[in-house]
Amino acid sequence: MAKAKKVKQPVATVSFLESVSSNFDRAAAHTGLPKGLLAQIKACNSVYQMRFPVKIGKDYQVIEAYRVQHSHHRLPTKGGIRYSQKVHQEEVMALASLMTYKCAIVDVPFGGAKGGVKISPKEYSEHELQLITRRYTAELIRKNFIGPGIDVPAPDYGTGSREMAWILDTYVSFKGGEIDAAGCVTGKPVHQNGIQGRTEATGRGVFYGVREACSHKDDMEKLGLTPGLAGKRVAIQGFGNVGSYCAKIFQEEGDALITCIAEHDGAIYNEKGIDVPKLLKHFKKTGSILKFPGAKELPQRKKVLEIDCDILIPAALENQIRVDNAKRIKAKIVAEAANGPVTSEADAILRKKGIMVIPDMYINAGGVTVSYFEWLKNLSHMRFGRMEKRFDNQTYSNIVALVERLTGKTIGMKERDFLTRGADEVDLVRSGLEETMITAYNQIRAIKKRKRKVEDLRTAAFISALQKISSDYIALGIFP
Ligand code: NAD
Numbered sequence: 001m002a003k004a005k006k007v008k009q010p011v012a013t014v015s016f017l018e019s020v021s022s023n024f025d026r027a028a029a030h031t032g033l034p035k036g037l038l039a040q041i042k043a044c045n046s047v048y049q050m051r052f053p054v055k056i057g058k059d060y061q062v063i064e065a066y067r068v069q070h071s072h073h074r075l076p077t078k079g080g081i082r083y084s085q086k087v088h089q090e091e092v093m094a095l096a097s098l099m100t101y102k103c104a105i106v107d108v109p110f111g112g113a114k115g116g117v118k119i120s121p122k123e124y125s126e127h128e129l130q131l132i133t134r135r136y137t138a139e140l141i142r143k144n145f146i147g148p149g150i151d152v153p154a155p156d157y158g159t160g161s162r163e164m165a166w167i168l169d170t171y172v173s174f175k176g177g178e179i180d181a182a183g184c185v186t187g188k189p190v191h192q193n194g195i196q197g198r199t200e201a202t203g204r205g206v207f208y209g210v211r212e213a214c215s216h217k218d219d220m221e222k223l224g225l226t227p228g229l230a231g232k233r234v235a236i237q238g239f240g241n242v243g244s245y246c247a248k249i250f251q252e253e254g255d256a257l258i259t260c261i262a263e264h265d266g267a268i269y270n271e272k273g274i275d276v277p278k279l280l281k282h283f284k285k286t287g288s289i290l291k292f293p294g295a296k297e298l299p300q301r302k303k304v305l306e307i308d309c310d311i312l313i314p315a316a317l318e319n320q321i322r323v324d325n326a327k328r329i330k331a332k333i334v335a336e337a338a339n340g341p342v343t344s345e346a347d348a349i350l351r352k353k354g355i356m357v358i359p360d361m362y363i364n365a366g367g368v369t370v371s372y373f374e375w376l377k378n379l380s381h382m383r384f385g386r387m388e389k390r391f392d393n394q395t396y397s398n399i400v401a402l403v404e405r406l407t408g409k410t411i412g413m414k415e416r417d418f419l420t421r422g423a424d425e426v427d428l429v430r431s432g433l434e435e436t437m438i439t440a441y442n443q444i445r446a447i448k449k450r451k452r453k454v455e456d457l458r459t460a461a462f463i464s465a466l467q468k469i470s471s472d473y474i475a476l477g478i479f480p
Contacts, residue, residue, distance in 0.1 A: 016318045017094040019344040024097075027462030030451055033470050037479045041100075041469050044093050045072045045111075050139050054131050056124070063119060065136050067145045067153075070096035070112040073472050076149050077113035078103065078368060080156025080187075081136075081163070083129075084317075087116035091318070095156075098339055098361050099368065101465035106365040106440045108372045113151050115140075121158050133163050137170040146171060148183030148379065154371045155187040157317065160241065161199065164188045183378035186371035195374040195384075196426035198367075201433060203245025203315075205366015206337045208437035210311060211254060213333065213358055216445070223332040223356055225310060229254035233271075233309040235331065237262045237301075238316030239279075239289055242337045242364065246313050247276045256311070261289055262304035268295035269307065306330060314341035321346045329355060336360035351456050359458035361465065362440055369436045373429055384429065389422035396420040440464075 014022070021042070028038045046069040053060045066089055069077040079099040082092070092114050099112025117136055121129060140146040146153065146167075155164060167185045175181055188194035197204070210229070214220060217227045225232070234256045236243045243261070250256040257273035265288055268274065274295050282292050290297060298304065305312065305321060305328075312331035314320050318340035321329060326346035334350065335358045336342060342350065342357060350357055377383060397420045404410055411419070423431070448460035473479045 013323060014343050014345055015090055015094075016340045016343075017090045017097075019319075019340060019342075019347075020094045020097055022344040023347070023458055023462060027459045027466060030454060030459065030463055031466050031470070033466060034479065037470055037473060038466070040473065040479075041071070041073075041466065042097070044068055044070050044096060046145075047089065047093065048140075048143055048145055049089060050136075052135050052139055054128070054135050056128050056131075063117060063132055063135070065115070065117040065139070066092040067115045067140055067151070068092045068096035068113060069145070069151055070114075071100040071469070072111050073100075073469060073476065074103070074109050074111045076110060076147070077151045078108075078110035078154065078186075078371065079113035079115070080154045080367070081115035081117065081159050081167075082156040083117050083119055083121045083158030083163075085118060085120040086317070087118040092116040094318070095339055100469065101462060102361040102365045102368055104465040104468040105362050105444070105461055106369050106436050107468075108365075108368055110152070110368070110372070113153075114156070115153055129163070130166050133166040134170045137167045138174070141171065141174050146184055147175075148178075148180040148375070152183065152371070152375060153185050154367065155241070157240070161187055161189045161194060164194075165192050168192065180379055183375045186374040186378075187367075188374070193374075193378055195370065195377050195429060196424070197429035197433070198370045198374055199241065200245045200249070201370035201429075202242045202337065202364050202367035203247075204249055204430065205369060205433055205437050206242070206246050206313065206315075206335055206363050207249040207254060208366070208434050209358060209363045209441055210250075210313075210333070210335045212438050212441040213335075213356070219356070219445075223354070225332055229256045232256045232311055233259045234311045234313060235260035235262075235304050235307045235309040236337075237304045237312075237314045237320065237341075238338065239263045239283060240315070242367075243313070243315035244276075244280060244283075246315060246337055247274075248280070251276045259309055260298070260304050260307045262298075262301045262316075263289045265301070266290045267298040267301045267304045268292055269298055270295040311335060314338045317341070319343055321350070323349065326350055327353075329353070331355065333358065335363050337364050339364065347456075347458065357456060357458060359461045362444060362457070362461045365440070366433055366437065369433055370429055373432060384425045385423050385427070389424065392422035393420055396422075 048067045096114035103110045164187045171184045182193035220227045247258045260269045308330045311333045313335050315337035321342040323345045326349035333356045339360045444460045
């Protein structure tokens with residue numbers, strides 16, 4: 001019998017946590033901060049590893065899960081919950097630490113945290129997933145690892161608003177009467193104390209961040225690109241929450257060409273651009289991006305990373321661009337929508353190749369930014385825009401009426417509606433997100449320009465985070 005051909009598994013020579021640590025050290029060397037303070041910022045403050053039984057079918061399964069609070073310098077801590085068979089403690093620690101830096105970069109007043117449940121969600125029914133989620137939440141409550149002022153989870157890989165609703169319901173049933181209970185978790189359905197614009201927030205944030213990066217003519221010239229997003233060829237790995245919203249918003253609002261998309265079962269390509277709304281329908285109907293009439297299929301899903309394009313958006317998992325494929329990356333810009341998609345070793349190769357890497361801890365911060373807005377909404381017990389929408393509408397109508405009186409001309413209904421509209425919650429959320437992403441990008445860019453020895457945005461982003469976190473520690477009086 002002929003021997004089965006061994007499939008070569010790609011391996012990362014550094015772990016995700018080692019990559020984060022190495023990137024931290026590179027940046028720390030530029031800060032002049034005391035060693036002890038840097039060590040405190042880097043360390044994970046609390047790691048909760050748990051095992052709990054859940055009845056699946058006729059039998060019990062022991063589920064392995066984690067919650068890591070990386071930094072208590074600001075409370076509550078904040079970070080998503082991942083459901084994946086690949087979850088392990090080091091991964092959750094790496095993700096939690098990225099959350100701390102991310103929150104600092106976008107001025108969201110939280111410490112970083114992350115949760116992980118080692119399951120493959122596709123292997124469980126909805127009822128079983130609910131049992132697992134509720135039991136995980138109960139474990140967090142038992143150990144005081146969840147609460148609006150303690151630690152506030154959100155969705156991540158493998159979870160969404162449905163799981164967040166279960167978490168809230170479990171929390172409320174244990175903590176009856178707690179007035180701010182709704183703020184114990186974010187990313188909830190809008191009708192269950194969620195906020196408009198949260199589901200799209202990470203993808204939309206990636207769009208605002210990349211659009212801002214592409215607006216700087218001198219930076220684009222160095223890459224051999226023209227400013228602006230219109231017509232730029234974009235390849236995306238992962239068509240889940242983050243990847244699909246990136247695809248949709250880059251196409252609809254940026255006029256970019258989405259030329260390649262990969263999912264777990266394959267990749268598709270169309271040099272003239274894939275019609276994203278049609279692909280979304282196809283994906284929903286068939287559960288796959290393959291056999292989509294508007295595109296060719298690539299021989300392997302991982303080829304998406306090496307495709308000739310202007311902007312590559314890895315939006316799946318960590319350790320995708322490694323020493324073994326970094327040399328073959330052809331994109332001019334890599335926007336890390338996923339957490340940790342480029343290993344620290346691969347990052348060095350991309351830097352040498354002159355590729356602009358827009359780092360995860362900045363570019364995917366849209367999710368936590370809008371989670372912050374949701375948390376604020378929950379604590380204020382009122383939706384954004386409720387107080388001022390009608391007032392603004394009346395004020396703008398008065399101005400329009402005055403202009404009409406002074407000019408003797410009448411403004412058409414369509415223009416009038418446009419000019420006099422008061423902002424809805426979703427308008428305010430998007431505007432707050434856009435402001436956050438633009439401001440943070442320019443802070444990072446200014447650090448890179450100011451520090452001659454800093455050659456990349458990741459190091460500059462880390463420096464921005466370290467400066468802000470260290471001043472918090474100093475203000476707390478913990479470090480002189
Ligand atoms: P998701 O589960 O909604 O989607 C991920 C998709 O990637 C899935 O459809 C999966 O099938 C696909 N995928 C997995 N392996 C792949 C591969 N090798 N090639 C191509 N596709 C593959 O998860 P998400 O929420 O979109 O998260 C994606 C990444 O973004 C993660 O790294 C996560 O930590 C990060 N992130 C998410 C958020 C958020 O708000 N959801 C916020 C910040 C960062």
